[in-house]
Amino acid sequence: MVVGAAQEVSAAATRAEAADLSEASDVERIAAAIREGEGPTTVTCFETVEHLADFVPLIRALAALAQEGIATVVLSVPNDAFWTISNPHHQTMWGEGAFDELRSLLGEDCVAIRQVALAGSATVREGAELLETSAGVTVRGEDAVPTHMLLAFGPRASQLEPAALVSQVDMTEERRWVRQRESDNAFLDAVIAERDELREIVRTQFDEWRAYIHELEAKLGLPPSGSAERAAFDAGTASPALPPASE
Helix, strand or coil: CHHHHHHHCCCCCCCCCCCCCCCHHHHHHHHHHHHCCCCCEEEEECCCHHHCCCCHHHHHHHHHHHHCCCEEEEEEEECHHHCCCCCCCCCCCCCHHHHHHHHHHCCCCCEEEEECCCCCCCCCCCCCCCCCCCCCCCCCCCCCCCCEEEEEECCCHHHCCCCCCCCCCCHHHHHHHHHHHHHHHHHHHHHHHHHHHHHHHHHHHHHHHHHHHHHHHHHHCCCCCCCHHHHHHHCCCCCCCCCCCCC
C-alpha cells in the first residue's frame, strides 16, 4: 500500500514510510524525516485525521513543523455533520464546530478553506476517444455547504490560491457502488430485524422460565428470585416461609 501511494505521487523522488499516526513515537519519526528534507516543504494531510483514534500527536507534530518554519501544512477533515449516513471507517466525527475548535488551537495565522462539490455535464461526438475542454466554473463560497474543511498553516499558508478540478464520472462504477450500498443496507436491515425477533423470543421464554421458577420457589416456601426478600434470605438475615400445608 505504501509503495503504491508513492507511485501515485507526482514527484521526482519519493520515500515510503509506514507509520501509525495515532502513536506519538511513529509521528515523531515521520516528523524527523520531514526535517531532513531540503528547501521549502509542504505537508498535505488529506483523508487522515478522521481515521485516527487519537489525532493529537499528529496535530502537535504538524503545528511544531509549521512554527519552526520547516513546513507549510495543509490538512482537511470531512463535514460529517452534514451527512445522514455515518462513515464506519471514521474514528472521529467532524463538523463546523469541531473544525472551528481545531482552528482555534492552531493560532490566528491559519487559513481556512472550504471544499465544495461541483456538478456538470458535457457533450461528446459519438466515436470520439478524447475531448479536451476548458470548462469555466463559477464557485460561490458564501453559505455553500462544504464537503471538506481545510486548514493551512505555516510560512507559505497565505500563498494558497483557490482552484477547481472537474473530471468525468464513471456512471457504471457509480451505479455499481449505489447498488452495493443498497444491498448492504438491505442486509443490515434484515440482520437487525432478525436480532429483534430473536430478542423477543428470548425475552418471552425468559418470562416463562422465571414464572415457573417462582412457582417452584413458592411451593418450597422460598422468596422469589430477584426480590429483596430473597436477597435477605440468601444473606442469612431472613428465614424462609413455610410451604403451604397440603390438604
